[in-house]
Amino acid sequence: MHVNSCNSLDFHDVAVVGAGPAGCEASLAAAAAGASTICLTINLDAVALHPANPVLVDGTGDPRMRLLEELHGAGAALPGLLKEPGASIESGARTVIDRRVLGLAYKERLESANGLSPRQSLVTSISPGKGIWNVATSLGETFRAAAVVVAAGTYLNGVVTAGGVSTPGGRHGDIPANALACCIKSLGIAMERTTATSYPRLDSRSVDNAGDGLVPPDEAVLGELYGSDVDVDGNGAAALKQLRRRGGYSEGWITRLGYTVHHHILTADQVDPTLQALRQSGLFFAGKAAGSCNYTEAAALGFVAGKNAAALATGEADIKLTTNHIFITKLCRAVSRQQSRPVTIRIPPPGC
Numbered sequence: 001m002h003v004n005s006c007n008s009l010d011f012h013d014v015a016v017v018g019a020g021p022a023g024c025e026a027s028l029a030a031a032a033a034g035a036s037t038i039c040l041t042i043n044l045d046a047v048a049l050h051p052a053n054p055v056l057v058d059g060t061g062d063p064r065m066r067l068l069e070e071l072h073g074a075g076a077a078l079p080g081l082l083k084e085p086g087a088s089i090e091s092g093a094r095t096v097i098d099r100r101v102l103g104l105a106y107k108e109r110l111e112s113a114n115g116l117s118p119r120q121s122l123v124t125s126i127s128p129g130k131g132i133w134n135v136a137t138s139l140g141e142t143f144r145a146a147a148v149v150v151a152a153g154t155y156l157n158g159v160v161t162a163g164g165v166s167t168p169g170g171r172h173g174d175i176p177a178n179a180l181a182c183c184i185k186s187l188g189i190a191m192e193r194t195t196a197t198s199y200p201r202l203d204s205r206s207v208d209n210a211g212d213g214l215v216p217p218d219e220a221v222l223g224e225l226y227g228s229d230v231d232v233d234g235n236g237a238a239a240l241k242q243l244r245r246r247g248g249y250s251e252g253w254i255t256r257l258g259y260t261v262h263h264h265i266l267t268a269d270q271v272d273p274t275l276q277a278l279r280q281s282g283l284f285f286a287g288k289a290a291g292s293c294n295y296t297e298a299a300a301l302g303f304v305a306g307k308n309a310a311a312l313a314t315g316e317a318d319i320k321l322t323t324n325h326i327f328i329t330k331l332c333r334a335v336s337r338q339q340s341r342p343v344t345i346r347i348p349p350p351g352c
């Protein structure tokens with residue numbers, strides 16, 4: 001049976017910052033490659049807890065479907081987790097993920113993987129020493145690691161705008177990672193500002209006709225309904241008024257306002273296609289913080305970064321991307337070089 005090592009040892013081969021899909025995949029991939037791994041995340045009760053129930057597959061032609069197939073072949077966790085009971089609901093050509101079920105499944109994987117130690121901590125700085133990285137947290141701990149993967153999602157200098165009010169936050173209700181963002185900048189790594197938006201959610205009992213195009217009917221089976229095309233930046237009363245002008249929504253009731261997260265991501269030319277920082281050996285980036293768009297892509301980048309970080313730390317061979325990994329390769333190259341950000345392979349960027 002695996003015994004967690006991080007409570008007695010402060011050195012790990014790989015330290016992963018974040019436990020969204022990118023951080024989870026990075027941690028699992030590094031540990032599976034034989035690297036002792038610590039995964040530091042703000043809240044262990046919110047592992048891989050997506051802000052909304054994501055629609056991952058829009059049809060067989062969707063590159064995300066191909067990405068999932070490639071990840072399955074490569075040994076990433078996400079494709080298998082999506083098959084766990086209740087994790088995904090198929091509706092026509094779409095697959096809607098139950099974020100709570102998927103999050104718990106990822107958490108269980110983190111907790112049961114050999115050589116992997118999950119830890120609840122806010123990372124405030126990462127600094128290079130002699131062939132080693134020091135990873136400091138807000139609780140005064142410092143962990144040392146041969147390689148670090150930063151998978152901090154939308155939290156770097158995050159500001160959440162909801163109901164016309166802006167407050168610091170990684171997502172709605174979460175704290176931001178401001179000290180870490182500052183530290184990354186001080187390491188000579190360039191970042192730029194971007195946004196991610198979540199539409200309001202509605203009480204399904206208040207909606208007469210959930211299928212009129214405003215609220216996708218397949219998401220109704222997961223509890224709250226999602227009200228797309230409703231202003232997310234204005235105040236709550238304005239959003240409700242806008243919603244109630246639509247047919248079938250005269251009694252519509254918003255349970256959670258929509259919101260926008262403004263946050264930092266890497267600019268182009270900061271990492272190579274292995275996702276290692278060009279200016280800092282042993283420092284890798286993955287997921288939204290590296291510049292990807294969606295959940296599947298974040299998972300793919302995490303998987304690659306985790307494998308490569310483990311290879312660097314242990315001296316084993318790094319991941320070999322072959323013709324079986326066309327979409328994974330495209331994504332890594334785009335995150336490395338593509339100027340327009342965030343990056344997605346859903347509409348293939350030019351030159352990839």
Ligand SMILES: Cc1cc2nc3c(=O)[nH]c(=O)nc-3n(C[C@H](O)[C@H](O)[C@H](O)COP(=O)(O)OP(=O)(O)OC[C@H]3O[C@@H](n4cnc5c(N)ncnc54)[C@H](O)[C@@H]3O)c2cc1C
Nearest residue numbers: 018019020021022041042054123153198287288294295298
């Ligand atoms: C509002 C919103 C709606 C979205 N809707 C969709 C959608 O419908 N479909 C879709 O595919 N994608 C959607 N996305 C994008 C999707 O959420 C991201 O692409 C995906 O979650 C990115 O995964 P990640 O692992 O990179 O980051 P995240 O999932 O954001 O995870 C980041 C992790 O890092 C941790 N962390 C951050 N800073 C620190 C620190 N300093 N120390 C320790 N831990 C830290 C956090 O606690 C968290 O665990 C949405 C994003 C947002 C914000």
